Amino acid sequence: MRRYIMKVGLCQMKVQEEKKKNLLKAKQLINEASELGADIIILPEMFNCPYDNTFFEEYSENEKNSKTLKFISNIAQEISKYIIAGSIPENEDGKVYNTSYAFDREGNIIAKHRKVHLFDIDVKGGVTFKESDVLSRGNEYTVFETEYCKIGLQICYDIRFPELSRLMVEEGAKLIITPASFNMTTGPAHWKDLFKVRALDNQVYTLGCSGALNKEASYNSYGHSIIVSPWGDIINNLEFEEGIIIEEIDLDKINEIREQLPLLKHRRLDLYGVVDKRD
Numbered sequence: 001m002r003r004y005i006m007k008v009g010l011c012q013m014k015v016q017e018e019k020k021k022n023l024l025k026a027k028q029l030i031n032e033a034s035e036l037g038a039d040i041i042i043l044p045e046m047f048n049c050p051y052d053n054t055f056f057e058e059y060s061e062n063e064k065n066s067k068t069l070k071f072i073s074n075i076a077q078e079i080s081k082y083i084i085a086g087s088i089p090e091n092e093d094g095k096v097y098n099t100s101y102a103f104d105r106e107g108n109i110i111a112k113h114r115k116v117h118l119f120d121i122d123v124k125g126g127v128t129f130k131e132s133d134v135l136s137r138g139n140e141y142t143v144f145e146t147e148y149c150k151i152g153l154q155i156c157y158d159i160r161f162p163e164l165s166r167l168m169v170e171e172g173a174k175l176i177i178t179p180a181s182f183n184m185t186t187g188p189a190h191w192k193d194l195f196k197v198r199a200l201d202n203q204v205y206t207l208g209c210s211g212a213l214n215k216e217a218s219y220n221s222y223g224h225s226i227i228v229s230p231w232g233d234i235i236n237n238l239e240f241e242e243g244i245i246i247e248e249i250d251l252d253k254i255n256e257i258r259e260q261l262p263l264l265k266h267r268r269l270d271l272y273g274v275v276d277k278r279d
């Protein structure tokens with residue numbers, strides 16, 4: 001019997017200081033992923049801007065006249081592929097957000113996710129970052145339709161909060177895509193486990209697309225872009241360098257695993273639940 005397959009491409013790009021160079025690099029990697037047959041192509045968090053608070057405001061763009069979004073929209077249309085445009089600093093009404101946009105094959109924006117959980121951490125002897133000094137947080141979780149299945153979209157630190165993934169899965173997401181940029185402290189400690197555990201909890205595919213390590217940058221992205229199956233297997237995983245993952249995602253596997261191990265059915269919703277508190 002024919003299986004229900006989609007092909008994904010994760011572009012682990014090395015983000016540099018110059019926005020134009022980042023856009024051209026993104027285009028090159030997207031085109032390569034497209035030529036290798038990917039239907040859904042994913043970029044990392046802050047793919048057009050260094051992941052550094054001192055750049056976010058200056059690099060931020062408004063959706064109405066964003067050169068970056070126009071650029072990606074044109075590529076999606078040219079190659080007729082879905083593109084999940086990692087994230088960019090986005091501004092609206094004097095606030096700056098860390099925002100991911102999804103484009104369909106015609107280049108239309110079909111979803112927008114503003115990072116919900118801001119990365120404010122201080123790991124002694126490791127990494128300190130305070131996104132909230134510059135960025136505002138989003139107040140929505142994000143699920144969108146494609147011709148293959150519903151997809152959940154979140155950004156980096158959002159993956160640490162299991163309620164968010166569960167809400168997306170309750171809304172029907174079969175894949176959770178997370179553009180990200182973990183670092184050399186939290187990456188080795190938690191990256192793989194987080195993608196595995198969210199996949200296992202929810203019996204979905206989890207995909208993490210990271211920036212490649214740039215040793216000249218103030219923030220050293222961990223790389224290690226990853227795809228995990230609903231069984232918790234790592235299907236593919238890069239290391240630190242720039243590169244592309246192309247993989248077939250077998251969507252039939254989700255129902256097969258859920259039938260054999262019916263975790264979502266076995267939940268005691270009379271005892272607990274996750275509540276959608278959006279207005």
Ligand SMILES: NC(=O)CC(=O)C(=O)O
Nearest residue numbers: 119156157181182183186
């Ligand atoms: N950069 C992030 O948003 C998240 C991260 O690096 C972590 O959770 O660790």
